[in-house]
Amino acid sequence: MESSQTQSKTVVSEVVQKSTLAKLAAPRLSLLSTDQKNKALLLMADALVAETSSIIEANAKDLQRGKEIGTSQSLLDRLALNEDRIEAMAEGLRQVVELPDPIGDILEEVTRPNGLHIRKLRVPIGVIGIIYEARPNVTVDAAGLCLKTGNAVVLRGGSSALSSNQRVIEVLHEALSRSDVPTDAIQIILDPNRSSVDEMLKLNGLLDVLIPRGGHALIQNVVKNATVPVIETGAGICHTYLDASANYEMALNIAINAKVQRPSVCNSMETLLIHQSFAAEHLASIADQFTSLNVELRGCAAARELAPVIKKVTDEDWDTEYNDYILNIRIVSELDEALEHIRLHSTMHSECIITESAEHAERFLQEVDAAAVYHNASTRFTDGFEFGFGAEIGISTQKLHARGPMGLPALTSTKYIIKGSGQIRG
Amino acid sequence: MESSQTQSKTVVSEVVQKSTLAKLAAPRLSLLSTDQKNKALLLMADALVAETSSIIEANAKDLQRGKEIGTSQSLLDRLALNEDRIEAMAEGLRQVVELPDPIGDILEEVTRPNGLHIRKLRVPIGVIGIIYEARPNVTVDAAGLCLKTGNAVVLRGGSSALSSNQRVIEVLHEALSRSDVPTDAIQIILDPNRSSVDEMLKLNGLLDVLIPRGGHALIQNVVKNATVPVIETGAGICHTYLDASANYEMALNIAINAKVQRPSVCNSMETLLIHQSFAAEHLASIADQFTSLNVELRGCAAARELAPVIKKVTDEDWDTEYNDYILNIRIVSELDEALEHIRLHSTMHSECIITESAEHAERFLQEVDAAAVYHNASTRFTDGFEFGFGAEIGISTQKLHARGPMGLPALTSTKYIIKGSGQIRG
Known part of the structure; x- marks a missing residue:
């Protein structure tokens, strides 16, 4: 080994190594045809189904480890894979095949007076x-959506699913090796230490964007510490305001749906605001209905007076995303007070007014600053599938790049292509 | 003073105080009509012209201070204001009045099978x-573009222009006080310490986005340290590739234009890549032309052999944005070598191929990953006005939100407005 003395001693981390491979694969991915990408997605789907037993075997190791360290049953339930869930993952990939490929779409096209022909393309x-x-x-879902949009992806899942994710990626890589898509397009970080996340947050130049998917702590860690551009997703402190003129049946149905149809998700309701006159007439029965559905109610003094079943709310409660069978209730004297409460406590995800007043509806829709603002419908509809996108990479709660449910176009950028005939600038 | 013992002692910084005022003004700004915003812009323009002498007086203080601390003449030239320059600032505002207001534009509209009516609006x-x-x-320019798009703005200019900026903002505020636009819409940070910039970088929750405008060090400080989302602008290491089949006259004209028409800007050329056969025939005369225009040439060994006037290039030179009369030259054996060089050294701003080969042009346009990719035209055209946007807030070199020259739509977000008739999710 004659060069041993001058050999570099730099140890390249797994994160840098795999992100570099992804970066090198990206230019080739951007040139793939829709057909090439779809064929790979179908091979991936078939491979997952064919390898069901080996994936379940790997998953059993994660479950065993989870039980040993005392993981909660609800987390174990979410972690567990079975034939149906693996088939659902494969079916998700097949649905992505059916979606239109946004890459190459011409968004703008103009010929300038000097003859320059300018096109803006999706890339x-x-x-x-x-x-x-x-x-x-999420491993399969994210890999599929990134591949369809010609992106390379670096996945960093939770350590509790390490064995499952590793086996799933082996299966996907084997499928890609039989396709025109380079296997380097999909990378997974297996280092379970938090330092691997920290490293990704600062990997400007190799990673073009970070998308955190998970709970509040995970997302805030990424938003607060990343220097790579981030698409912030998820946090939802959503309000429903029952106006003086709300239709009682509709108001009750929508409020119940927004709270209990699936309390664990970001577009469910955390706080119900009620106009004082509507509350005087209906709060007692509304409170009964929620109580019968096992929803714990916490409210302001005026609310507690009308319905003693309501417990005392704290200042912190207004800013808490429960994701649980708990609901805050506040009585307001007029629309403006509801708007002000929302301005102070909303995470700008989804907000709703129930009213028969066209004027109040219009004011609410215009003045509330959120990704999705509703009149007379449940906030639970804020979802890529419900909006007709056919896919969802998450729900953006930031204002740059993408806002609200993100379909395939949220995973694209643009590029100007300019054709000339010798033009120079004067 | 009975409450003195419990009074808060918190000192709120200028940055937090002014950003909070901007945040509080933002909802009112979003509801202004195009007419209200345009009237305010015209009042601002007239006020600048009317206050020309007091602005020049304030500017004289900056120039005096600059001279005392030995500021370079070129910086003093850029700092200096006179009647013409103030009239140009006012004229810029009047041009913004003429631009279509993007706020309220409906970008998507759909009625879902369940009857939900969903619109995506610009906000x-x-x-x-x-x-x-x-x-x-920049103070006036940025204030005008932000106002037209209904945004509040927090400006933090360089300390060398402090007196000028302060007077300009006083004039703009006085104009706004006669309009429907709240004066809090435009804020300027006067604290000249770097800590005020550092504070802005972390002001998530009050600032929605940061746009740095200036040199490499300023931009990199913002990109590397901000947790507020950033739109990165500016850095341009732009290449022009002269292919084997390039038309000599066209190639020479475009290369000269890209280098010397205005070397100090980001879309000017830093490196000329030349196919070996084209170089064998033309490099000597190309080098002569550049030399006669006072451009210093630095090149690879092959280039120096063909034109001894070329000096030796260093590895660092390929990654340097000169913004000056200096040009790197590299001979490549084929298109792929040019593509590879660009992949390694481009800042993904503007890249150009000069060729008569449709096939090579198409490969270059598809494969080069940059905000603007040119065939047979100068990279100097990457500019909001040249692209027909009528304004430019900067040229984005990142891939999220906006890429390339940014017109008014780059200063907007979107919002979904959903109208229902009692829909709940099943």
């Missing part, structure tokens, strides 16, 4: 980093 | 932080 972003928690279905 | 981003260097015209 892949490049390399997308996804930082998420336990669920192994 | 203001909220509060935009602009961090920039000496030129006082």
Whole structure:
């Protein structure tokens, strides 16, 4: 080994190594045809189904480890894979095949007076980093959506799903090796230490964007510490305001749906605001209905007076995303007070007014600053599938790049292509 | 003073105080009509012209201070205001009046099978932080573009223009006080310490986006340290590739234009890549032309052999944005070598191929990953006005939100407005 003395001693981390491979694969991915990408997605789907037993075997190791360290039953339930869940993952990939490919779409086209022909095209972003928690279905879902949009992806899932994710990626890589898509397009970070996340947050130049998917702590860690651009997703302190003129049946149905149809998700309601006259007439029965559905109610003094079943709310409660069978209730004297409460406590995800007043509806829709603002419908509809996008990479709660449910176009950038005939600038 | 013992002792910094005022003004700004905003812009323009002498007086203080601390003549030239320059600032505002207002534009509209009517509207981003260097015209320019798009703005200009900026803002505020636009919409940070910039970088929750405008060091400080979302602008290591089949006259004209028409700007050329056969025939005369225009040439060994006037290039030179009369030259054996060089050294701003081969042009346009990719035209055209946007807030070199020259839509976000008739999710 004659060069041993001058050999570099730099140890390249798994994160840098795999992100570099993804970066190198990205230019080739951007040139793939829709057909090439779809064929790979179908091979991936078939491979997952064919390898069901080996994936369940790997998953059993994660479950065993989870039980040993005392993981909660609800987390174990989300982690567990079975034939149906693996088939659902494969079916998700097949649905992505059916979606139109946004890459290459011409968004603008103009010929300037000097003869320059300018087109603005959709192109892949490049390399997308996804930082998420336990669920192994996110691994397949994110890989599929990134591949369809010509992006390379660096996945960093929770350590509790390590064996499952590793086996799933082996299966996907084997499928890609039989396709025109380079296997380097999909990378997974297996280092379970938090330092691997920290490293991804600062990997400007290799990662083009980070998308965190998970709970509040995970997302805030990424938003607060990343220097790579981030698409912030998820946090939802959503309000429903029952106006003086609300239709009682509709108001009750929508409020119940927004709270209990699936309390664990970001578009469910955390706080119900009620106009004082509507509350005087209906709060007692509304409180009964929620109580019978096992929802704990916490409210302001005026609310507690009308319905003693309501417990005392704290200042912190107004800013808490429960994701649980708990609901805050506040009585307001007029629309403006509801708007002000929302301005102070909303995470700008989804907000709703129930009213028969066209004027109040219009004011609410215009003045509330949120990704999705509703009149007379449940906030639970804020979802890529419900909006007709056919897919969802998450729900953006930031204002740059993408806001609200993100379909495939949220995973794209643009590029100007300019054709000339010798033009120079004067 | 009975409450003195319990009074809060918290000192709120200028940055937090002014950003809070901007944040509080933002909701009102988002509801202004186009007419209200345009009237305010015209009042601002007239006020600048009317107050020309007091602005020049304030500017004289900056120039005096600059001379005392030995500021370079070129910086003093950029800092200096006179009647013409103030009239140009006012004229810029009048041009913004003429631009279509993007706020309220309906980008998508659909009625879902369940009857939900979903519209995606353009809305203001909220509060935009602009961090920039000496030129006082940026103060007016940025204030005008943010106002037209219904955004509040927090400006933090260079300390060398402090007196000028302060007077300009006083004039703009006085104009706003006669309009429907709240004066709090435009804020300027006067604290000249770097800590005020550092504070802005972390002001998540009050600032919705940061746009740095200035040199490499300023931009990199913002990109590397901000946790507020950033739109990265500016850095341009732009290449022009002269292919084997390039038309000599066209190639020479475009290369000269890209280098010397205005070397100090980001879309000017830093490196000329030349196919070996084209170089064998033409490099000597190309080198002569550049030399006669006072451009210093630095090149690879092959280039120096063909034109001894070329000096030796260093590894660092390929990654340097000169913004000066210096040009790197490299001979490549084929298109792929040019593509590879660009992949390694481009800042993904503007890249150009000069060729008569449709096939090579198409490969270059598809494969080069940059905000603007040219065939047979000068990279100097990457500019909001040249693209027909009528304005430019900067040229984004990142891939999220906006890429390339940014017109008014780059200063907007979107919002979904959903109208229902009692829909709940099943």
